[in-house]
Amino acid sequence: MADMTMIWNAILTMAIGGFLWWIRSTSAAISKVKDELAKAKENMAINYATKEDVKDDMSQLMQRFDRLESKIDDMIRRAAEKWQLFFY
16 A cells, blocks of 8 residues: 555656646746847837828928929929920
8 A cells, every 4th residue: 555655646646747847937038028028029119110200201292392392393484484485
């Protein structure tokens, strides 16, 4: 009977030890993923622009294009007036 108790205790010890080892490795993996996520968030703040930054840059770019467009329109209008005076 004592031998059966020792065998049963050994089996339970191995099972509980394996379970605790699995919990430890899972916890380590979760910690690693959390650290990688934090690093990714830091890199994202460095490498990528926010929506507000992009919106401001696009607004400035569109203002410059509008200004160029008005200058081109003025040039075409002056050239057209010049040619009308030339032909009339």
